[in-house]
Amino acid sequence: KPITTDMETLTREVKKFATDKKLEIEMLQVREEYRREFLGNVSHELKTPLFTVQGYLSTLIDGAMEDKSIRKKYLKRAEKGVERLIYIVEDLDMITKLESGDLNLEFSDFDIVDLIQNVFDLLEMKADKKKITLSFENYHIQPTFVNGDKDKIQQVVENLIVNSIKYGKIGGSSEIAIVNLTPKKVLVRVTDNGEGIEKQNIPRLFERFYRVDKSGSRSEGGSGLGLAIVKHIIEAHKEKIYVESEFGIGSEFSFTLEKMAHS
Ligand code: ADP
Numbered sequence: 001k002p003i004t005t006d007m008e009t010l011t012r013e014v015k016k017f018a019t020d021k022k023l024e025i026e027m028l029q030v031r032e033e034y035r036r037e038f039l040g041n042v043s044h045e046l047k048t049p050l051f052t053v054q055g056y057l058s059t060l061i062d063g064a065m066e067d068k069s070i071r072k073k074y075l076k077r078a079e080k081g082v083e084r085l086i087y088i089v090e091d092l093d094m095i096t097k098l099e100s101g102d103l104n105l106e107f108s109d110f111d112i113v114d115l116i117q118n119v120f121d122l123l124e125m126k127a128d129k130k131k132i133t134l135s136f137e138n139y140h141i142q143p144t145f146v147n148g149d150k151d152k153i154q155q156v157v158e159n160l161i162v163n164s165i166k167y168g169k170i171g172g173s174s175e176i177a178i179v180n181l182t183p184k185k186v187l188v189r190v191t192d193n194g195e196g197i198e199k200q201n202i203p204r205l206f207e208r209f210y211r212v213d214k215s216g217s218r219s220e221g222g223s224g225l226g227l228a229i230v231k232h233i234i235e236a237h238k239e240k241i242y243v244e245s246e247f248g249i250g251s252e253f254s255f256t257l258e259k260m261a262h263s
Contacts (some may be wrong), residue, residue, distance in 0.1 A: 054079035098232035137177035168194035189254035
């Protein structure tokens, strides 16, 4: 760089350098804070299932092993804990990829009606356990081709239906519908008549690790990452996600997708 003799230019350059450095430092500080918070949340989320597994294994070692029926019950519970850990780690992996922009979407045309049927098949047992009826408003409709990353959209649909079961009431319902918005857009909507969400909590639902009910006493495990993943995937598709909910009445989550002409 040539040596600047002009005092004014020099002062400006020094100032600019100082501001740039300050901004850089501030950005690093924000990043560090974010990293610390993320790690804190991760270890917090992992602790509960880890302690559960440890608890059952210790009880077995301390003598519960002798009783055949208890042995099986406790091993099953420990297995459930490990399953939860796997879900959490998978969600963490996904959110890390999504947040760092590392996720390459693979676009293709696929039938969303067929995808929803597959998700229903996957989740039927889970719904049955809570006597929740899964219904597909337009199950009789023609195949509806949309464009997007099929696996990721399947994850979105799965997360939304899983939530409608988790936060649904026993004997309740979870209904999915496909609505034609325009000739080029469809809306996929998941409606439940479950516990609903209080108004003041709605804006925070899509934050990672956010949960309305933080008490560990609730049997419904989760990582608090499901909706953050959903939002990232939909936004990566440049589509929109909506939520409407009434506390004690139920919730409705919906998102848009690009519809293909040949459907
Ligand atoms: P989690 O793993 O806790 O289910 P999510 O990110 O999927 O995490 O959801 C965040 C929170 O939003 C949940 O903990 C729950 O409080 C609330 N929530 C999500 N879906 C529903 C729903 N269908 N009905 C009521 N509350 C919901």
